[in-house]
Amino acid sequence: xxxxxxxxxxxxxxxxxxxxxxxxxxxxxxxxxxxxxxxxxxxxxxxxxxxxxxxxxxxxxxxxxxxxxxxxxxxxxxxxxxxxxxxxxxxxxxxxxxxxxxxxxxxxxx
Amino acid sequence: xxxxxxxxxxxxxxxxxxxxxxxxxxxxxxxxxxxxxxxxxxxxxxxxxxxxxxxxxxxxxxxxxxxxxxxxxxxxxxxxxxxxxxxxxxxxxxxxxxxxxxxxxxxxxxxxxxxx
Numbered sequence: 001x002x003x004x005x006x007x008x009x010x011x012x013x014x015x016x017x018x019x020x021x022x023x024x025x026x027x028x029x030x031x032x033x034x035x036x037x038x039x040x041x042x043x044x045x046x047x048x049x050x051x052x053x054x055x056x057x058x059x060x061x062x063x064x065x066x067x068x069x070x071x072x073x074x075x076x077x078x079x080x081x082x083x084x085x086x087x088x089x090x091x092x093x094x095x096x097x098x099x100x101x102x103x104x105x106x107x108x109x110x
Numbered sequence: 111x112x113x114x115x116x117x118x119x120x121x122x123x124x125x126x127x128x129x130x131x132x133x134x135x136x137x138x139x140x141x142x143x144x145x146x147x148x149x150x151x152x153x154x155x156x157x158x159x160x161x162x163x164x165x166x167x168x169x170x171x172x173x174x175x176x177x178x179x180x181x182x183x184x185x186x187x188x189x190x191x192x193x194x195x196x197x198x199x200x201x202x203x204x205x206x207x208x209x210x211x212x213x214x215x216x217x218x219x220x221x222x223x224x225x226x
Contacts, residue, residue, distance in 0.1 A: 001156070001169060001170070032213045034213075034214070041201075041220070041222070042219070042220070043203060043217040043218060043219045043220055044154070044203075044217050046214065049213070049214070051213065089153060089154065093213065096142060096159075096207060096212075097144070097156060097159060098144070098154075098156065098205070098215060099156060100153045100154045100155075100156075101153060102152070102153045103151075103152070103153050
């Protein structure tokens, strides 16, 4: 299956700063890249996604960029708030299956 | 819309017994459902893909005889952990794909399995 790598594993930022999480994938056939936020013991919540025919997508404070040539995509959160603190997962979808990155624990300090 | 439920939310069983977890799409028809397991502080690992009316396809390294998956209808898939052992203790999450949505998956709330 697809191999997705995610960095960093932990990220600590000051409230109001930006946070960037990066992922790479291995299979060029992957065509959909969602990002999820997961709080402890809860289900993953989709926060933004991007399809392979798009290079960038933005939704308020959250944006995702995709570089198909380099096979990497990134999540950008601006003006971080304490409630953004959670674990974030990227995923790559190939043949409708999702393969997840290892997760990034984001801590936003007030 | 697009709500997926799981039952039970948590279960404790003894070694050697079997436990069944249900995954239901409540307001849409799910032609495909997926089962993941997640260890503490780790990622979601895809276990198998379940298509309504056909056999599930398992990811490499997942024992199909141990994790029995049945997708009997467009709204229900079940995962049965057979002859459970303590190392099977994990958080099991299902997701479902709406036949009208080519990309997104909707996740259930997860089932915490503890095998003693």
